[in-house]
Amino acid sequence: MGGIGSDGARKNAGRKPIEDMPKSIISISLTAWQLDLIKDEASRRRQPVSNMITELLT
Numbered sequence: 929m930g931g932i933g934s935d936g937a938r939k940n941a942g943r944k945p946i947e948d949m950p951k952s953i954i955s956i957s958l959t960a961w962q963l964d965l966i967k968d969e970a971s972r973r974r975q976p977v978s979n980m981i982t983e984l985l986t
Contacts, residue, residue, distance in 0.1 A: 966980055966981060966984070
């Protein structure tokens, strides 16, 4: 597992996609209170923060 020539992550490792659409990684800057608000709402809905942010953007 791992080591020289392993090319990083294992095949099929990591989170499985929720949708069949390819995902892109973005970077945003939020104030602490904005992030807290998003985290609190995601927790209330029992969903990952990334899904909450996707929902807010669409």
